Amino acid sequence: MPGTSRPTLLDALLQAELDDLKERQLFRAPRTVGSAQGPVVTLDGREVLLFCSNNYLGLANHPQIIRAVQAAAATWGTGAGAARLISGHMTVHEEFERRAAQWLGCEAALGFGSGYLANLGTIPALAGPDDVILCDRLNHASLIDACRMSRAKLWVYPHGDASEVGRLLSRAQAFRRRLIVTDGLFSMDGDLAPLAALAEAADRHEAILMVDDAHGLFTLGEQGRGAGEACGVLDRIDLLMATCSKALGGYGGILFGSRTLIDYLRNRARTFIYTTALPPTVATANLAALELIARQPELRDRLRHNGERLRRGCQRYGMPIGEGRHQILPVLLGDSGRALRVAERLLEAGVLVPAIRPPTVPDGTARLRITVTAKHTDAQIDQLVDALHRGGQAEGLW
Ligand SMILES: Cc1ncc(COP(=O)(O)O)c(C=O)c1O
Numbered sequence: 001m002p003g004t005s006r007p008t009l010l011d012a013l014l015q016a017e018l019d020d021l022k023e024r025q026l027f028r029a030p031r032t033v034g035s036a037q038g039p040v041v042t043l044d045g046r047e048v049l050l051f052c053s054n055n056y057l058g059l060a061n062h063p064q065i066i067r068a069v070q071a072a073a074a075t076w077g078t079g080a081g082a083a084r085l086i087s088g089h090m091t092v093h094e095e096f097e098r099r100a101a102q103w104l105g106c107e108a109a110l111g112f113g114s115g116y117l118a119n120l121g122t123i124p125a126l127a128g129p130d131d132v133i134l135c136d137r138l139n140h141a142s143l144i145d146a147c148r149m150s151r152a153k154l155w156v157y158p159h160g161d162a163s164e165v166g167r168l169l170s171r172a173q174a175f176r177r178r179l180i181v182t183d184g185l186f187s188m189d190g191d192l193a194p195l196a197a198l199a200e201a202a203d204r205h206e207a208i209l210m211v212d213d214a215h216g217l218f219t220l221g222e223q224g225r226g227a228g229e230a231c232g233v234l235d236r237i238d239l240l241m242a243t244c245s246k247a248l249g250g251y252g253g254i255l256f257g258s259r260t261l262i263d264y265l266r267n268r269a270r271t272f273i274y275t276t277a278l279p280p281t282v283a284t285a286n287l288a289a290l291e292l293i294a295r296q297p298e299l300r301d302r303l304r305h306n307g308e309r310l311r312r313g314c315q316r317y318g319m320p321i322g323e324g325r326h327q328i329l330p331v332l333l334g335d336s337g338r339a340l341r342v343a344e345r346l347l348e349a350g351v352l353v354p355a356i357r358p359p360t361v362p363d364g365t366a367r368l369r370i371t372v373t374a375k376h377t378d379a380q381i382d383q384l385v386d387a388l389h390r391g392g393q394a395e396g397l398w
Contacts, residue, residue: 025336026336031043031044031352031354036060036061037050037055037060038050038055038058038061039373039375039376040380041352046350048347048352049350049351049352049383049384050352051370051371051372051376051384052353052354052369054215054247054371055246056215056218056219056246056303056327056373057218057219057303057373057374058249058299059247059249059250059289059292059293060250061249062289062292064292065250065285065288065289065292068287069281069284069285069288071284072092072280072284073281076090076280076281077280078279079276079279080093080276081277082276082277083273083274083275083276084277085266085273089277090277090280090283092287093111093277093278093283095287096283096286096290097110097111100254100290101256103290104234104240104256106240106256106258107257107262108256108257108259108261108263109254109257110254110257110265110266111252111253111283112253112254112271112272113253113275113276113277113278114251115212115214115241115242115244115245115252116142117253117271117275118243118253119143119146120142121146121269121270121271122146122255122269123149123150123179123210124146124151124270125264125269126150126177126179127147127150127177128150128151128152129153130176131152131175131177131179132153132172132177132179133147133150133152133154133155133179133181134155134169134172134180134207135147135154135155135157135182136157136160136182136183136193137156137157137158137362138159138183138186138188139181139182140187141360143181143183147181152179153175155168159186160191160194162197162198162200162201165180165197165201166201166204169201169202169204169207170205172205178205179207179208179210180202180208181212182195182209182210182211183212183214184215184216184217184220184227185213185215185227185324186324187214187215187328188330188356188360188367189323189328189330190323190324190325190327190328190329190330191322192216192220192230192231192324192326193227193231194231195228195231195233195237196232196233199233199236199237202238203236208238209237210237210238210241211241212242213226213241213242214242214243214246215246215247215326215327215328216230216326217240217242218242218246218293219247219300219303219326220326221234223297224293224297224300226240226242238261239255239256239261240255240256241253241255241256242256244286248289248290248293249285250282250286251278251285252282252286300374303372304326306327306372306376306381307325307326308325309381309382310370310372310381313384314385314388316385317385317388317389317392317398318398319331319389319392320332320333320398327372328371329371330356330367330368330369331367331368331370331388332365333355333366333367333368333397334364334365334366335364335366336357336358338366338395339356339357339366339367339368340357342355342391342392342397345387345390345391346384346387346388346391349387350387351388353370353388354368355367368388370384
């Protein structure tokens with residue numbers, strides 16, 4: 001029986017690697033949350049303030065959505081039973097895709113099992129050995145994995161450097177396709193990709209622009225249409241990917257594009273074809289959240305307010321924070337051990353913000369990645385800033 005006998009040779013090899021990770025302060029283990037998501041959660045039996053969730057609009061535990069899911073479970077049951085192209089494609093999957101595309105103002109949308117799967121399915125379906133992909137150095141791991149899986153030539157450009165993208169594209173005319181791939185709102189840095197300049201470069205060199213806006217869609221822009229809307233170039237993005245697991249508070253990935261693109265991906269994206277459809281309850285939660293967001297722009301206003309309050313608080317104490325002006329704020333500490341120690345002090349003060357270390361971020365850029373949600377109060381944000389100020393002071397950082 002696996003895991004019940006004496007340690008194997010494999011265990012010994014793996015243990016050596018784990019010991020090495022521990023020595024370099026890079027070992028990871030989950031903490032167990034014993035309550036629903038919200039500004040306050042129970043952690044190991046104690047209430048703490050949560051400032052590391054992507055539940056940006058507070059919809060992961062919303063009474064209206066919970067009621068919709070309860071009704072869906074009674075009607076549809078709990079599992080989809082098969083892949084979408086077999087018999088798992090239910091009315092609610094179709095309705096969510098139709099409503100999401102309508103809300104964004106594009107022709108069509110395709111749901112995936114997760115955001116990770118959306119990227120892993122889409123990029124290799126579009127690019128292969130005859131193509132080149134230009135990938136921002138700080139893109140999310142799922143984009144990087146998808147680029148590698150595609151077997152296209154991969155050119156990594158310095159973070160946010162649209163001029164370099166233009167230069168690289170001018171040397172890329174021999175390739176069959178040229179694909180620019182970028183996060184919209186960067187997940188660990190909280191800054192926006194230079195989408196207007198990237199769209200310009202894509203037009204000039206007949207390249208395709210794909211934006212992963214997992215963090216920006218539903219939160220940024222006047223209508224919540226994300227980084228593309230905030231940069232004024234939504235209609236110049238060829239493929240827009242997002243996830244339902246962050247601002248929507250549910251689960252699943254979604255890819256927006258033309259009708260032709262979506263028909264193509266339904267036939268070619270392996271992570272769409274060869275996996276079971278999302279449970280109908282989850283698709284219902286995503287749909288209910290979308291309806292709610294469309295009716296409640298004040299959630300985005302509050303999120304913006306909270307992001308600004310956090311930034312101002314950190315600036316007041318001269319903390320080394322990132323450039324972004326949105327709901328993700330990195331406090332850059334450099335060394336992994338230092339980041340772990342400050343995170344530990346925060347937890348002692350009743351605030352959960354884990355240290356983010358390599359390989360999630362480049363070597364030497366360990367940080368606290370703070371996220372606010374629309375549900376945090378001013379007092380809770382002030383409490384975080386105060387705890388951070390005291391924690392950093394105790395470590396001699398500011
Ligand atoms: C930029 C980005 N893309 C993709 C994903 C993957 O999305 P999901 O959690 O739905 O798999 C994430 C989040 O984890 C992300 O931050």
